[in-house]
Structure formats: C-alpha cells, structure tokens
Amino acid sequence: MDVQRLELLRELADRGSVTAVALATHRTPSAVSQQLKVLEREAGLPLTQRQGRGLVLTDAGRALARSATDVAVSLAKATALWDEFRNLATGEVSLVTFPTAGQMLLPGVIKHLRPGLVLNCADEDPELSDFPAFTAEYDIVLAHSMSGQLSWAGRGLKVVPLMTEPLDVGLPVGHPLEDRAWVRPSDLIGETWIGVTDGYPFERILHAIEQEAGARLSMSQRFADLALIESFVIAGLGIALVPRYTSGGGQPGRLVLKPLRGIESERQIVALMRPDRAERLAVRTVIEALQSEAARVQQSHTAH
Amino acid sequence: MDVQRLELLRELADRGSVTAVALATHRTPSAVSQQLKVLEREAGLPLTQRQGRGLVLTDAGRALARSATDVAVSLAKATALWDEFRNLATGEVSLVTFPTAGQMLLPGVIKHLRPGLVLNCADEDPELSDFPAFTAEYDIVLAHSMSGQLSWAGRGLKVVPLMTEPLDVGLPVGHPLEDRAWVRPSDLIGETWIGVTDGYPFERILHAIEQEAGARLSMSQRFADLALIESFVIAGLGIALVPRYTSGGGQPGRLVLKPLRGIESERQIVALMRPDRAERLAVRTVIEALQSEAARVQQSHTAH
DNA sequence: ATGAACTGTTTAGGCTAACTACATGGACGT
C-alpha cells in the first residue's frame, strides 16, 4: 500500500537487479532488499524469486509493478498540476538521442528553452544499445524506426512522434542520375552501395529496393557513422541511403540527394518516455519544444 | 509529492474542517495542521485560507485535492489487484441506506456474502441529511432520486444504479378505484392525500400529478415514515404514493396498489461512493451483490 | 462586554520506521 515501496518494485521491474535499483535511487542494496521484503509481507504472496545470484519478479510481482506505474502517473500528474499553478516549468530534464536527430533538433530546442529549465543531453549509438531501455535512465529518449515498425510496442512506454524524415538516395556530383528529379528502384540496379551496419533501419529499405528492383544490391562497405558514409559517396565510391534533413552536414553542396519513388523510404523520429516522467511539466515543455522544432526543420526543407 | 499529505488535503476538501479530518484519520488536529503546512511549503503557494474560525481551501488547494483523488483511485486499484491475486475479497465494508432500500435489499445481500467479508450497515433519514456527504463516512451510500434527477452530480462521486422502483398509488380496501388495473392523474382529483415531508422525492411527483390533472391536491398529513403513511391509508384517511416493492411491510393485504399512468412515477435507487473506495475489491463485491439482489427483487415482482 | 466554547496553530519531546555500515551466505567464473 505504500507508494515508495511500490515505486521500488517498479524500478526492479525496469532495471532487473536490486543493486541497480539501489544505485538509481541513491540507497544501499540492503535498504532496497528490506523494503521489498516488507512489501512482500504486506502483499501476502511472493513477489520476487531468486534466480542464480540475481532476483526476478514473479507474475504477481510484475502485475503489481504495472499498477505501480499507474500510481506513479497520477502522482506525476498531481505534481505537474501544481507546477502549472506556480507557472514554473523548471528543473532538469535528461535526454539521450542518436547522433543525427540530436544534430538536427537539439541546438534549436535548447536555444528556445526558458531559463531555469535545464536540458541535459547525451548521445548513444542506436545500433549498439537497446534504446527503449534508456527510458529507465533518461527522461526522454529520441529514437527512430521505419514507418509503422514499432519495436518498442508493448513495453508500456509513451511514444510521441516528432517527425517523418525521407530517406533519399545520395549521389556524388557528376553521377549519371544527377539531373533526375527523382529515382526509382529499377534505376538503381548495378550501383555500388555504401551500406550501414546490421540492425540499422536503413537496412530494411535496402532490402525492399532489392525486392522491388528484382536484383541483389552490391554492398561494398558497412559503416555506422553518416559523415563517413557521405565522404565515401562524395569520393565516388558508391551511393547510399541518407536522411534528407541531416545529410550534408560535413561537406555541403558536394552531395546530391534524389527522392526515391515507388517505395516508402522514410524513418520516423519519435520520443520515448516512461509514462510517469511524460507527465512532468518540465518534460512536457521540452517535448513541445521538440515538436515545434521538428516542424520548423521539416517546413524549412519543403519550402525551398 | 507525498501521498499521505495529499490524502489529508482531499479529506479536508470532503469534510471541511481540520478537526473532522483528524477525527476521521485517527490523528490529533495538530498532526493534520502540521502536515498541511508542510504540503503548503512544498507546493510554494497557499492551499488553505482561514475563514472565521474554520479553514477553507483556495482554488489551488481544491485543484490539488481533485488530483489527489486520482492518486487515491490508482492506489486503490493497485491494492485491489493484489487482493484479486490472493483471491480474498475480505475486510469490512460500511454502508448507509435510507430505510426502505435497506429493508428491501440488505437481508438478501448479507445472506449471500462470503464469510470474511463483513458488511456494517446503518440507516439514516434521507430527509434530514445530505446523503452524498455520507460518502466521506461510509464506503457505500444507498440513495434514491427521481429518474434523471441527479442531485449529486458534479461532486466527483461514483454512481452505480441499482434498480428503478415504480411509485404506485396506495388505496384502502373498498376504495372506488379498487377494481381498476391502473389509474391516471385525472382519476385522482378530489382525493385526500397523505403526503410526505418536504424535500422527499415523492413531493415532485405529486406536483407533477397536480399539473397533469389541472387541479390542486389536498394534502391532509405530512409524514416521513412509510409504515405510518400506510396505516393512515388503510384506515381510510386518504391515499398516498408508495414505492411498489417496499410497501405493505406492516399490514400485508390491506393496502391496494395501483400503477400510475400518464406520468413517470418511479424512483431510482443508486449506490454512491467515493471513487477510490469504489475500487476496493471488497466494496466491488458488495456492489455486485447489491446489483444481483436488486435484479432478483425486481424480477420476483414482475413475475407474479 | 466578558467569558465559555469552539476553531486551528505552535512548541517540545517521544517513538516508529527507514536508512547506513558491516557481516554473512549462495552462485558463477576462472
């Protein structure tokens, strides 16, 4: 019945170990263990279970942790309400992003944030890490996915779409397709591709192009960093799929972008949050800033 | 941010005085005052305000109290969830009713309740008291209203309809209308009525009859107790509006009931609850028992 | 007008409960 203890159970569900919960909540593991034991005694049935040297939740424990989320959400709504009364969207908000989204959105967002609201940002490689898991650590997680492809569904996370960014074909200056307004999958047969490492969303679109064009693509390189890929394209070593709004950051004007038709080629950029954190006034303010900045970026590209 | 303190604020909104909150929560007024002060300091703005020798909430305080209800609801849902896991709808549930509903429903409900679930009942005169206010004191409040006429709307209470009971015209044996299957308002001109005291829901229907029949009704007596009214009708001193399912408890067979047509003559019997209490498993179980008992009563009357 | 009875508030002090520090006992990897 005690909220603090329920919160502890929820943290355990999110983080998976007593030590991790203790670290995150600035307590000793002993304190966490004791409180969980009290909760279990109150509940009258086992909520956790030893597994090896670790601790996992039972079914009952998981169910209780889920309802603990609802409690946390309504509590966060209450504090947000009185923050609104004081008209203070103040405090610290933490955020992780994958590099290109951060480059595109964050400078503009931070510039327009009211003083008193501090946004702490970090970047992570989306390929190496389980992005949804970062919601335990950060208030806001910027992630990307193919349209409709929601790998983080069913985890009880709040998903806010920020923008849809087209993925164009990047060509070097002087390429035969340079003067075309747009290209189709069949135009791309025989080209050499600069690809990305496995697991990246671009991967799926390349497969779709193969299927549509009816031919295997030859993939000469596999990189994770966009600027590196672009430098290869500019050097004439191949062509690549690049996000329209974030490409050309390194060497402007020397890369030619062609929209891809006949296939849906875009990625969705979304913000992921734990539902309770999403209710905080400061967090909501940052999300709104992200949305308007995303709209601004998108509009500035469609304009010219 | 502390739930206990928010709860205290909500109790203050419900009960209106620090002393009443202290009494209800088994604390001294001093403790309540201190906690409210802490909450106010945390909030950073005044939540309460002195008025005379009492204390009233500010707008901010009321808003915060409302969101405190949401917190209480989700917390109650969590405890109900783990009660379901243990499969124990156990504990005590308190209930107030107006006399006739209690007589009609409670014996059957209590008989079918599982052992371990204790239902503590009390009755109150609906005329003397503000029934919705009892939700602060009791888990379940059985109240009645005319159809559509919801005097407790907008208080944030949970309303569960239990049954619709027709209000018939009660006649003495030997009355000229005795052999009619039903009566209309115009049939009732010139009759002497045994009325109920002001504020009773019957009152409105009597006014509606007057309007429909186009004549003033003569009201010879005004009583609150149904058995008393019936004894006057049986003695031939007048006719009265009586609830169909609960009449005739005192002297069976000597009162004749006639359905009233041409006018909507019924009362709704509902259960009122504070939304958080409505989530408790034990409370939900009692509500379900009340609903099925109400259905049983209603069916047994329509059958023969 | 003045005291009695009612409000809510202040202060001081005790007690419960959650924490830290340290020690213990399994489970895994080498």
Next chain:
DNA sequence: ACGTCCATGTAGTTAGCCTAAACAGTTCAT
C-alpha cells in the same frame, strides 16, 4: 578452490510524524 558478484541479514543511527499541552483567534450567550 578461490575471488567476485549478488542479495540478505543484524545493529545502530537518524529523520520524520505523532501526541500532549499551551496558545491564539472567532463566535455566541449570558
């Protein structure tokens, strides 16, 4: 078999909430 990494006991400390009693403002009656 040893060290390491977990989670969990045990003892002592501390912080926070409560009671008790005195205090202060408002209302009402005499």
